Amino acid sequence: MLGLRVTSFTETLGEPEQDANSALTELDKGLRSGKVGEQCDSIVRFPKLFEKYPFPILINASFLKLADVFRMGNNFLRLCVLRVCQQSERHLDKISNVDEFIRRVYSVIHSNDPIARAVTLRTFGAVAAVIPERQQIHHSIRGSLDSYNSVEVEAAIYAAIQFAAQSKTFAISMCNKVSDMIQGQAITANMKLQLIPILQYMHHDTNTAAMVRSLCLNLLPSYPTQDFVLVTLNTLSKLAAATLVDIPSQVTLLLKYLKDDPRYEIKLKAFQDLYELAKPGAHIWPAKAIDDFINYILSCNRNNLLMPGLRVIQILVESPKMCYEHRTCSSKLRAICEKHSYSPSPAIAAQTIQILTQILCCCFEENLQPEGSDDVIASLEALICLLTSEQNKPKHLKIALKCAVRLCEAKPDYCANFVELLGSRLDDVDGESAIVICEALGAIGSLKCETLLPQLETILGLLSSIRTEPNPKQSQTSTKIMLCTLIFQMLSGSKWNTEIESAIFAVVDANDLWSNYCIARAAVRYGHHQIGTYIFKQLTEQVSSEHFHFWLASLKEMSQAESLLYSDDSETLSARLDKAIIHYNKAIAALKAASTPSHNLTFQAEYMRIRVEFLQCLAQLIHTCNILCIVPAPAIASAIVQNTRDEHQRYGYVTNQMRKCVKEFKNCGDLHWKLYQTAFDADPATLENMQILQQMCVLVEQCLETVCTSGSKLREGPMEFGTKTIKLESRELVRACDNSLIVAQNLLEHSATCNITHKQVAILRKIVEILANASLPVPRFFFQILQSTMVKLAINPQPRVMGEFISVQAGSQLAVKVEGVIQHGMKPGLFRKISQVVVNVTSQLQSPAKNKEIDPKILEQVSVLTQTVTPHKDFFSAQFLLAFPRGGQYLLNVEASVIDEQSNTWKTGPKSSLTVKVPEEQKMAPIPMPGTNANIILMPEDNLFLKPHQKKPM
CATH class of the missing domain: 1.25.10.10 (Leucine-rich Repeat Variant)
Known part of the structure; x- marks a missing residue:
């Protein structure tokens, strides 16, 4: 119910937890x-x-x-x-x-x-x-x-x-022996088949690779049986892929066997090897070989050979060079596609459409106009109609719909056509095909949500028909969830009418609990918090665990808080903000009760806490704006201006309060950035959500500085967030930021005069109202963890008893070894991968030795050691040598952070602490003077440099 995926490394499989x-x-x-x-x-x-x-x-x-x-x-x-x-x-x-x-x-x-x-x-x-x-x-x-x-x-x-x-040494030394054994008569044929694969690793130097290739080429006519040819061709292909220089000759050899050898297994093997050799790029293939291959596919009439051939072409057209050469309808490659795009075999037609889609998308990305694009769209639409009418080919339908979505991404003008087509087919499909079509509509709707609006009546009719069935299947339940999600997409940023709201509530009343949770989760992800509040309120008392109860109670309070912000009630904005803050505080309290050791909900709690901080800053800004009217400037304002040389102090209390709000908004933005740095596993939409929320804080901060600080400038133009296209979930937030920025441009008219006017205060109130009324889309990472990465540390030395300290002799140093392992969930590297790990060790004196006073500044000094290591097979280690300048008790903090492949640093943790105790250095033993009683001890403060005629008093 929590919506969090349990990763493999947290499972104990029923065994009791124990240490290593x-x-x-x-x-x-x-x-x-x-x-x-x-x-x-x-x-x-x-x-x-x-x-x-x-x-x-x-x-x-x-x-x-x-x-x-x-x-x-x-x-x-x-x-x-x-x-x-x-x-x-x-x-x-x-x-x-x-x-x-x-x-x-x-x-x-x-x-x-x-x-x-x-x-x-x-x-x-x-x-x-x-x-x-x-x-x-x-x-x-x-x-x-x-x-x-x-x-x-x-x-x-x-x-x-x-x-x-x-081993390069072993490979070279074994080359002659393996060659002799293969060519010898005493070795059986079965043994030779096992020896030939050794030759694929003889690529460490040019001479050895050439000798091995020559040997394998001589074996092909000497041993023409199918098993020998298959093994030898595989070895030659692996050798060519490793050396790269032999790819052209190997492609020519494979084409020769493809055309001349009548055996199906060998032809299939030739296709497989050509597929592998096409991955390095079509630019390595000879032009004649490409033409020969295309001519062979053009003349091929067997479907079992045509499919692997089309797969090879699909890899080849990933090269921009191939797409550019075959963008015209007169090319032989386009002739193949035109010939088979209406094939009665769905697999061949889908494969052909993939090739054409790749060519079109590549041309659109390069701002080229390909020929025959309308014919490609027509063939794709015909294929979709064919597959939806059969309803037993969901695999091929999914391929065709992916092509449609990809074309819409490359050229958004196609969105309306495909939405109309898919919407017309929704009534005629069911089961997995209906789910796949809904997913495609959702993907297209995320690009242009307004294109979904004409299908609203169709979707509502489908929801009504599925709801009235007595025992809906599991696929129908999934279809209802997807249809509700489509409604949430198309109404993103719009007001709900009674008819649509009633249709959603009717579906919820007839649904099972998990499906309702999925619908509510989708609703709050797209900012429809009224729907989320209604569903979460019903689910709160219908779960089997108190942790689930508090989790749902937290979601209910959060949705209710957000729905209050943009409600149509006659309450003032300040009152709505206060109520929303109260509900958010209740949500945070419930979230703490919902946390368990396996699901600590750290991100969720911090996300809510920062949201409350932002709403409190907005409420404080509203109260600050009211100060200008109710608190006049003090009588000594002129004297303060002369002393501080700050013209804004002429307005007294309101200036200081505005500057205080500037700091609060800056702190709120910093909190968003710190949370962003901890979300290594978050999906791109979640990261974008946090970026926009941070920019909201920066925008208000700049507006306030323009009013209450001299020399501040406001940004101009639309806000950019480092992404090519803003996700649908975040568009309302971006729209609110842009509208606020347009309103804020009016502040520049009065900023040069160092005046705080009622017009500026009204503009600030308007900005607060725009930002508060923007519905918050709760990010996906709040509910689901699609990628899970955990760093685990082992620190040496460790105290003998947990919680005790480590003793270090005075004047010595402590060697600390930090070993770590990176553990992954079900989909490692889905969004980003760990490239390096940064290990930080900080040492700080906590308390000095007994009976010794120490300067407080020394206690504030922190020694920091940093080491960046590259993990090898998810394991890394770092070593540090720590010195302790004086006796006392030290606290060692060991923290790990990660660097991804884009050189971005993420504060993922974990953190560990150790306590080190260093005793004071012992004072030197007293030395007795010559000729004196050995029992008389001279203390260090005694003067040992007395003149001869002076005597020390007894």
């Missing part, structure tokens, strides 16, 4: 068990342990234990260890004691059992990434290739493939 040491100890007990079953059970649980605690100390210790089991156990246990190595490839480079791990595993290579040797070789292949240059293992692989046991030879081939992919 306890988990490793438990698995170690199983490894030492005398029962093979318990040992196997412990071994197979190690990959999950690595994912949960991916730190080098634990992984190194675990692999050493597994290596002992591999050395002492039977072949079945060794096979289990092999599977762990294969499943834990991401964590292999965290093994710090690689030599010891290899020594324990390598001892099995001398076994008399060929199966044991084979498992050992496969284990070496699985860990080849961390031991690529071990000569003894290279020698063992070469020796095992000459074994008489086929199982050992196959394992050696597997290990050779893995090492050749990692």
